[in-house]
Amino acid sequence: MSAVPVIAALPLNAPGFWRRAARHHSFVLGAVLTLLLVFTALLSFVWTPFSPYDVDMAAKMMPPDARHWLGTDAYGRDIVSLLLVGARASIAVGLIAVGIGLVIGTAFGLLAAAERGWVEEAIMRLADFGFAFPAILSAIMLTAVFGGGMVNAIIAIGIYNIPTFARITRASANAVWSREFILAARACGKGKLAITMEHVLPNILSVLIVQATIRFAIAILAEAALSYLGLGTQPPQPSWGRMLSEAQTLLFQSPMLAVYPGVAIALAVLGLNLLGDGLSDLFDPRLTRKR
Amino acid sequence: MSLFLFKRLITLVATLIGASVVVFLVLEVLPGNAAQMLMGPDASPEAVHALAVKLGIDLPPLQRYGNWIAGLLTGDLGLSYAYSTPVADLVFERLSLTIPLALMAMTITTIVALAAGVFAAARHNKLGDVGVMGISQIGIAIPNFWFAILLILLFSVHLRWFSAGGFPGWDDGIFEGVKSLMLPAISLAVVQAAILTRITRSAVLEVSREDFVRTARAKGVSRRGTLWGHVLRNAMIPVITVMGLQFAELLAGTIVIENVFYLPGLGRLIFQSISNRDLIVVRNCVMLLAAMVVVVNFVVDLLYAVIDPRVKPSDI
Numbered sequence: 001m002s003a004v005p006v007i008a009a010l011p012l013n014a015p016g017f018w019r020r021a022a023r024h025h026s027f028v029l030g031a032v033l034t035l036l037l038v039f040t041a042l043l044s045f046v047w048t049p050f051s052p053y054d055v056d057m058a059a060k061m062m063p064p065d066a067r068h069w070l071g072t073d074a075y076g077r078d079i080v081s082l083l084l085v086g087a088r089a090s091i092a093v094g095l096i097a098v099g100i101g102l103v104i105g106t107a108f109g110l111l112a113a114a115e116r117g118w119v120e121e122a123i124m125r126l127a128d129f130g131f132a133f134p135a136i137l138s139a140i141m142l143t144a145v146f147g148g149g150m151v152n153a154i155i156a157i158g159i160y161n162i163p164t165f166a167r168i169t170r171a172s173a174n175a176v177w178s179r180e181f182i183l184a185a186r187a188c189g190k191g192k193l194a195i196t197m198e199h200v201l202p203n204i205l206s207v208l209i210v211q212a213t214i215r216f217a218i219a220i221l222a223e224a225a226l227s228y229l230g231l232g233t234q235p236p237q238p239s240w241g242r243m244l245s246e247a248q249t250l251l252f253q254s255p256m257l258a259v260y261p262g263v264a265i266a267l268a269v270l271g272l273n274l275l276g277d278g279l280s281d282l283f284d285p286r287l288t289r290k291r
Numbered sequence: 292m293s294l295f296l297f298k299r300l301i302t303l304v305a306t307l308i309g310a311s312v313v314v315f316l317v318l319e320v321l322p323g324n325a326a327q328m329l330m331g332p333d334a335s336p337e338a339v340h341a342l343a344v345k346l347g348i349d350l351p352p353l354q355r356y357g358n359w360i361a362g363l364l365t366g367d368l369g370l371s372y373a374y375s376t377p378v379a380d381l382v383f384e385r386l387s388l389t390i391p392l393a394l395m396a397m398t399i400t401t402i403v404a405l406a407a408g409v410f411a412a413a414r415h416n417k418l419g420d421v422g423v424m425g426i427s428q429i430g431i432a433i434p435n436f437w438f439a440i441l442l443i444l445l446f447s448v449h450l451r452w453f454s455a456g457g458f459p460g461w462d463d464g465i466f467e468g469v470k471s472l473m474l475p476a477i478s479l480a481v482v483q484a485a486i487l488t489r490i491t492r493s494a495v496l497e498v499s500r501e502d503f504v505r506t507a508r509a510k511g512v513s514r515r516g517t518l519w520g521h522v523l524r525n526a527m528i529p530v531i532t533v534m535g536l537q538f539a540e541l542l543a544g545t546i547v548i549e550n551v552f553y554l555p556g557l558g559r560l561i562f563q564s565i566s567n568r569d570l571i572v573v574r575n576c577v578m579l580l581a582a583m584v585v586v587v588n589f590v591v592d593l594l595y596a597v598i599d600p601r602v603k604p605s606d607i
Binding site: 125269 | 313440539543550581
């Protein structure tokens with residue numbers, strides 16, 4: 001939303017960067033929560049207390065105990081196991097959907113900034129037009145035609161991300177194109193493609209990384225909403241959104257079933273948002289100079 | 292008419308036409324034989340053809356598109372396959388819930404965000420500011436449909452102040468209608484209020500550091516006078532831009548929230564129509580929502596120009 005993007009090359013090797021990062025509360029908390037999310041998803045590949053696919057009606061809706069730390073759901077499935085495996089769906093959808101938006105949107109943004117004129121105008125008008133279809137609306141159109149599923153959810157959220165990345169890339173790249181070192185590169189005879197790849201892209205990477213982190217969080221929320229509606233991840237694959245949908249029918253009997261998946265989603269999104277805020281501060285050269 | 296307005300109107304119309312082409316291609320051309328899809332694979336070819344003729348989908352795509360657009364402009368949206376009633380009647384009936392719901396959510400968002408944002412900015416880096424920022428960070432991370440479920444748990448299951456879902460209609464009185472939309476509106480508003488609070492706070496802080504604010508204070512204008520007379524007006528520029536985008540998000544969000552509370556609005560109609568494979572209803576509802584999003588953004592652009600004199604070209 002920032003009107004004037006702050007452009008700087010990735011300062012990961014800059015002296016004192018990691019020391020400043022370690023002192024930045026948002027960054028540290030965000031990184032810890034995000035690593036926890038990734039660790040949870042990875043752990044589920046090698047270990048879960050029980051199989052999240054095994055239905056055991058004799059053990060349905062058990063309260064928390066030593067065997068089932070958070071109890072069981074209406075089908076007797078272990079909640080901890082469902083939460084662990086559910087993290088996979090969130091990460092998979094987030095990674096691929098943001099990847100689609102990042103690759104295609106950035107390419108269009110770079111093209112717009114390099115060519116200017118009618119190409120830029122056309123791409124930006126297309127991006128404006130993309131905003132007419134929020135993720136849920138795109139997903140509904142795809143689902144109406146092809147049916148629900150994780151792939152359609154990924155495509156819908158990915159398409160939704162493209163205009164955002166195109167706009168941010170173009171704004172940031174335009175700022176880089178107006179710099180003196182670009183003029184020098186042009187004077188040396190470098191073409192637009194070479195300048196874009198060697199000078200523009202490395203200088204807008206920090207902006208893109210921050211944006212990717214934030215869009216990842218939004219993708220997790222969108223996936224959860226679509227799965228809640230039954231349009232996203234399909235059974236028997238566990239997903240946090242569908243766990244909430246199933247829990248809603250049991251609100252009177254077992255209200256806590258509706259609490260755990262929501263807390264998992266909120267922590268994952270909070271972690272990514274804090275990480276994005278932290279990175280945004282750490283990559284901002286104006287804040288670096290102030291310190 | 293100013294050149295600015297004219298250019299924006301052209302963009303608006305072009306965007307609406309583009310959106311209609313996408314909706315038509317995805318929901319009308321991509322599925323192939325929609326009549327076959329509606330009747331299932333076991334239907335006889337004669338029955339499929341009869342339905343295709345009834346729905347007007349036996350015509351060439353370009354003609355169907357032209358008919359659809361003509362229908363949209365005259366209010367004739369065709370006949371719902373599942374409900375056997377005109378789509379326009381269905382949509383109009385459902386909008387009487389969805390529009391008030393989105394407006395209630397936007398009102399709650401605006402009141403909470405402006406109050407909390409200005410409160411936090413006035414206490415920059417103090418406890419109040421840190422508290423508001425912490426709460427807003429959590430608010431942004433909460434899925435609105437989960438917050439809706441938590442509200443049902445608290446206010447419907449435990450306290451029994453509100454019903455857990457459903458809508459009695461406006462015939463039972465405005466109070467009953469508003470009451471049944473209160474929890475859904477709060478659920479929709481929470482995330483948007485959290486985002487707008489942060490935008491308001493940073494906008495107020497940024498404008499407070501401007502030279503003209505210092506000049507106003509130096510001339511003896513009170514803190515309150517400076518805030519209301521100078522800071523807020525200028526701080527509203529980014530706030531209104533975000534509000535426009537948020538209203539679009541709220542409209543899309545009604546699809547999920549109406550399903551949480553079993554509200555018979557446009558969002559639930561879309562959802563039910565997908566289950567019924569009633570593509571004609573899905574197509575018109577998606578187009579309507581997309582059009583509302585585009586028009587809201589257009590209005591925001593105009594407001595932006597009214598509030599910020601720098602945006603206005605010389606002829607506005």
